[in-house]
Each structure stands twice: as structure tokens, then as C-alpha cells.
Amino acid sequence: MDIKLSQILPITNTQDYKLHLACWNGKDHPLDVFVKDRDAWEGWNTWRAVKDDFNRKYIFSLIQFHVESTDVWLFGGIYKILSRGSKKNAASYKIELCDDTRNLVGRLKVYLKRPSRSKAFKLDNYYDDIVALEILREGYTGEAFCGYERINHDFYILETIFKTNRPDWKGALENVKGVYLITDKSNGKRYVGSAYGDSGIWSRWECYIGTGHGWNDELTKLIEKEGIGYARKYFQFTLLEYRSVKVDDNVIIERENYWKEVLLTRGERGYNKN
Numbered sequence: 001m002d003i004k005l006s007q008i009l010p011i012t013n014t015q016d017y018k019l020h021l022a023c024w025n026g027k028d029h030p031l032d033v034f035v036k037d038r039d040a041w042e043g044w045n046t047w048r049a050v051k052d053d054f055n056r057k058y059i060f061s062l063i064q065f066h067v068e069s070t071d072v073w074l075f076g077g078i079y080k081i082l083s084r085g086s087k088k089n090a091a092s093y094k095i096e097l098c099d100d101t102r103n104l105v106g107r108l109k110v111y112l113k114r115p116s117r118s119k120a121f122k123l124d125n126y127y128d129d130i131v132a133l134e135i136l137r138e139g140y141t142g143e144a145f146c147g148y149e150r151i152n153h154d155f156y157i158l159e160t161i162f163k164t165n166r167p168d169w170k171g172a173l174e175n176v177k178g179v180y181l182i183t184d185k186s187n188g189k190r191y192v193g194s195a196y197g198d199s200g201i202w203s204r205w206e207c208y209i210g211t212g213h214g215w216n217d218e219l220t221k222l223i224e225k226e227g228i229g230y231a232r233k234y235f236q237f238t239l240l241e242y243r244s245v246k247v248d249d250n251v252i253i254e255r256e257n258y259w260k261e262v263l264l265t266r267g268e269r270g271y272n273k274n
Helices: 030-036 038-044 099-104 123-129 155-163 167-174 200-211 217-226 228-234 249-263
Strands: 017-022 058-064 072-084 093-097 108-111 120-122 131-135 152-154 176-184 190-195 235-244
Touching: 017 072, 017 123, 030 038, 030 058, 030 072, 030 155, 072 099, 120 123, 152 155, 155 200, 155 228, 155 235, 167 176, 167 200, 176 200, 176 249, 190 200, 190 249, 200 235, 217 228, 228 235, 235 249
Parallel strands: 017 058
Antiparallel strands: 017 120, 058 072, 072 093, 072 108, 108 131, 152 235, 176 190, 176 235
């Protein structure tokens, strides 16, 4: 039996609320912003734009939980609008987080089929359709380590994991060498790389997160031209093989060459030069 949001967060005056469905804005995913920087997330709720989207007394914010589904949302808080600036100033709402629901921020997950591509809706039109799915024991801090065989993640997801130093991911990736694949989803080109030595995969991928290209020749040319936003938008990382850090580096290099041959990543079809 479904548990309605109204059973968890009863609101009688729903006509005083605008529902904010925060989704990918072409540059960032709000879930990653929420994890990395709460002040930056609050900024998503102060953006007025020309339409004055949040033109009621309160903002009921939900964050698209892209880890599971585009129709699963993480509760981002209820904000009271204290004042509105001029239309010329886009970031013009002055807001404060309501204390009575603060303990559920980042913990309550709900389901709501996204009505349209808009970001702001009248809460009273959708309040009864929102279903409570789960209350996390602690606030969401990023995707949990999924296991070596299931690493197939977009750059922007890994960026959050690395910049927040998630201990489960760091502990796992620091202790293995391996061969990985980077896929450019804009054109299908691929790059096979490897991580060996004592630093493990964590250190190697941390370099990619910082630079966008990891100092690989062809990727460096691409990112220097397009910017790191290109990597955030199009790069996907897959772990092909992993070994203990005690394994000889030559084994990893051999396996790297094998995958370059198998996946045809040298030449026009890929980003490997050798």
C-alpha cells in the first residue's frame, strides 16, 4: 500500500506553495550540487528568472534522484520566501529554510511522475500524487560504492564521489590497479587507459576529475578546446579489469594493450595514440 506524502509531511494550505522540481540544467545535476555544496543548492531556489516561477509564499523543493529514476526525488527542503527583488536581478529571492522539516532534507525520497519539463508547479495540483518511498537513516552524501564489476558511471557522478572523498569508493579504488574505458557519448569514441604503481585507480581517476583529460594527448586536445564541461556532459567511465596492487605492473600494461586491440581504440575510432 502506497504511503502518501501527506502522511509524512501534512500540509493544509498547499495553495501557498510552489513545487520546485530541480533537474539537470544543461550543466549540473542538482543532486550533485546538493551533495557538494548546500549553499549552491540553496541558490537553485533563489533563481527568479523573468516568469517569477516561485510566486507563492513557500517553495517545496524536490531534487531529481538520477541514481535510480527520473521520477524519484529527494526532498530538498521547504523554503519561505522573505522577499523578491526586481525582475532584472535573476537571483532575486531571499529565502530561509523552514526548521520544522529540516530533519527530512536529504533523507526523504518520494515518487512523482514529472508532469512536464517545467521546474515550477502549483503544489496543490500534485500534492496528493506524491508517494513517500523511503526515509534514509542519514542524509544522502552520494552514491554508495557499487562493486568493481558494476562501475559504469558518468563523469559528473564520479566528480561528486571524488570531490566529497566518499570513503567507501576511495577505500575500494585505492587498493586496486586496473584497466578502464572512457567512452565519449557524443560520438562513440573510446579511450582505454590503465592505473598501476602504488597509487591505484583512485589516484588515476582523481587526475581526470581535476583536469577532464588525465593528461592523455588526444583527450587533452579535446578538453583544451571544449572545456571540462564537455567531460562532465559526455564522458562515461567503465572499469574493465582490476587486480590487487601487489600484481606486477607489466600484467596491467599487457591487459591494457589487449583491450585497445579488442575495442579498436587506436586511430580514427578512438582516442588512443599507441
